[in-house]
Amino acid sequence: KQEVTQIPAALSVPEGENLVLNCSFTDSAIYNLQWFRQDPGKGLTSLLLIQSSQREQTSGRLNASLDKSSGRSTLYIAASQPGDSATYLCAGGSNYKLTFGKGTLLTVNP
Amino acid sequence: NAGVTQTPKFRVLKTGQSMTLLCAQDMNHEYMYWYRQDPGMGLRLIHYSVGEGTTAKGEVPDGYNVSRLKKQNFLLGLESAAPSQTSVYFCASSYPGEQYFGPGTRLTVT
Numbered sequence: 001k002q003e004v005t006q007i008p009a010a011l012s013v014p015e016g017e018n019l020v021l022n023c024s025f026t027d028s029a030i031y032n033l034q035w036f037r038q039d040p041g042k043g044l045t046s047l048l049l050i051q052s053s054q055r056e057q058t059s060g061r062l063n064a065s066l067d068k069s070s071g072r073s074t075l076y077i078a079a080s081q082p083g084d085s086a087t088y089l090c091a092g093g094s095n096y097k098l099t100f101g102k103g104t105l106l107t108v109n110p
Numbered sequence: 111n112a113g114v115t116q117t118p119k120f121r122v123l124k125t126g127q128s129m130t131l132l133c134a135q136d137m138n139h140e141y142m143y144w145y146r147q148d149p150g151m152g153l154r155l156i157h158y159s160v161g162e163g164t165t166a167k168g169e170v171p172d173g174y175n176v177s178r179l180k181k182q183n184f185l186l187g188l189e190s191a192a193p194s195q196t197s198v199y200f201c202a203s204s205y206p207g208e209q210y211f212g213p214g215t216r217l218t219v220t
Contacts, residue, residue, distance in 0.1 A: 032207065032208075034208065034209060036211075042213065042214070043114075043200060043211040043212055043213040043214050044153075044200065044202075044211040045211070046208055046209065046210060046211075049207065049208040051207065089152075089153070091153075091209075095206040095207065096141050096158065096160055096204070096206050097155065097158065097168075098155075098209060100152050100153040100154075101152065102150070102151075102152040103152065
């Protein structure tokens, strides 16, 4: 059974800092690894998807990498802004079934 | 293009009552999912569908039923609500691949 762990559970940083969120998974037979953002009381917004043989994806200030052999994914956020404050979730699994981590609550202080 | 929509947004039920949550997507996605999100437990898959007329059990299917009579709609039913079903329910869809989420339904069972 796939288990996904996110460390740290909460992170507080000053504006402008570069930061890394970590995600680890127990089953390396992972097909998709997806990062989401969730604002309080809202649904999940997809940030990046790493599929199959891909190793990383980039979108603006975000970069996600996947290392199946070590069972790890990281989400790198460059030049953080207060608007980046949210809970970040990673999820991994097959093409139709994802297992979610419990998230990292990020606070970016002005 | 509305994406994934959920009806209703909020609902309060008494123990033993029944209700149906409606999920609709306008992206012509094949796969649809129902999740529940609880504090400290993260997101857990209830049921999913890989195409019109198909359904399958996820991680926590007990007490719920689903139907996918039309490709764009995925219904989640609670036949006899219990306080343990108090949660936020999210619907998602995918082509397969990247999952897109609805805004959620907050259900309280008293």
